[in-house]
Amino acid sequence: MPRTYGSNWLTAVRLERLCVLISTCPSSQLGSPPQEVIEEVWNDAGGNRDEIFVLVEVLKVCGLVLEIGGMLRRTRDGDRIVRSLRQDDRTTLGTALIRGGLMHDQARHLVESGTPLANGDMSCEHRIIRARAPQLLGLLAWWNVEVSSTVLIPRALVKELTTVWAMLPPPPETPTWVRERQEVGNRAEMYTVQFERRSATNPSNIVWVARDSSSLGWDVEDRGASPMRQIEVKGSRATDPIFYFSDNEWRKANEHSGTYEVHFWGNIDLGRAPASEYETLLSAGYPLIIRNIVDEVEAGRWLAFATQWRVSLAAAPPTRPPLNGHPR
Secondary structure: OOOOOOHHHOOHHHHHHHHHHHHHOOOOOOOEOHHHHHHHHHHHHOOOHHHHHHHHHHHHHOOOEEEEOOEEEEOHHHHHHHHHHHOOOOHHHHHHHHHOOOOHHHHHHHHHHOEEOOOOOEEEEHHHHHHHOHHHHHHHHHHOOEEOOEEEEOHHHHHHHHOHHHHOOOOOOOOHHHHHHHHHHHHHHHHHHHHHHOOOOOHHHEEOHHHOOOOOOOOEEEOOOOOOEEEEEEEOOOOOOEEEOOHHHHHHHHHOOOOEEEEEEOOOOOOOOHHHHHHHHHHOOOOEEEEOHHHHHHOOOEEEEOOOOEEEEOOOOOOOOOOOOOOO
């Protein structure tokens, strides 16, 4: 997709071509030059050849095709989706697009404007979703979602749309070291959103504000709490709880000391799928939650140095209740 990865690019016509493309790609046991596949899709479905190249990238992002040694072929997940398409079932492809973050911005609009129902379904006014998430609305038709003045989304689909990896866009084209650092931070933030939403009365109250602005001094808000909680999220490939605060973050931690908390996620491995890694990290005791970080530093339980506010666990903290308990 375009580097902005806006989901509005995935129009209904392009989604149709995407179905043709994945069905045309050779199976996981074979392979063909990408140009041959694109020419065949163009002959069958028409459109712009350059757009078909982009659709190939969409399938790569979702892990449904690979290009190895100049040969394009489906992955095993891609084979599974083609078998579903042959049975006139597009939901498996739709699920892959959602999990790959291809509808990230529109999924977030839907979740934040929707109303959760007692049975796990979600309702949203049709006029709102049509204005804010038109391509996602078209995709939901693959599930035969009921549409009238309101859109009623079934519980199973709500679970897919409200997982935060569905709201994380595919990585843009940036230098590898920058991209990896950003991806570690993004994963940590989305894990916190998922962690908070699974225990929230209304998941829409947990808002990933860092997706819209990096200037607030925190990444996630719990708007269902009174007063509102501000959560700053730190992620690392390492397990040692060492992280850095900007001047703005430290200032906000002082201003909102009673409602400001830090979530630390360690041992993040970008080679793991987010959904499985999230459960693994939960089992390992993450996130490490630090409430009122300013008081914790003043009490000597954490050490903070003024050079970028390097924060680490004290070598021998006083005996106190554990800081990393996380209610569920």
